[in-house]
Amino acid sequence: MKPISCQEMGELLCDYVSGELAPEQAQQVEQHARICPPCAIFLETYRFAARVGQLLRGDEMPTEVYARIETAVFRCIRIELNPPRPNDDG
Numbered sequence: 001m002k003p004i005s006c007q008e009m010g011e012l013l014c015d016y017v018s019g020e021l022a023p024e025q026a027q028q029v030e031q032h033a034r035i036c037p038p039c040a041i042f043l044e045t046y047r048f049a050a051r052v053g054q055l056l057r058g059d060e061m062p063t064e065v066y067a068r069i070e071t072a073v074f075r076c077i078r079i080e081l082n083p084p085r086p087n088d089d090g
């Protein structure tokens, strides 16, 4: 099975969470999540966000909840793009 990149992962996530991916693509997503911790976190966050969205269907999502999800997702993307370096004093 062809491994997918982090970028492809991001593109497939939405359909994966809503169950619209072909079984083979869904397997690729799961496979990538196993070897790429940032994407695994991203997937969990996305799943959670989708679930919250379903629970609140029709209702307004509380700003605080939304902000929290957004923060988690963006932090995840930042890690993905700029992995922390061990020799960075910060």
Ligand SMILES: [Zn+2]
Binding pocket: 005, 006, 009, 032, 036, 038, 039
């Ligand atoms: Zn990844």
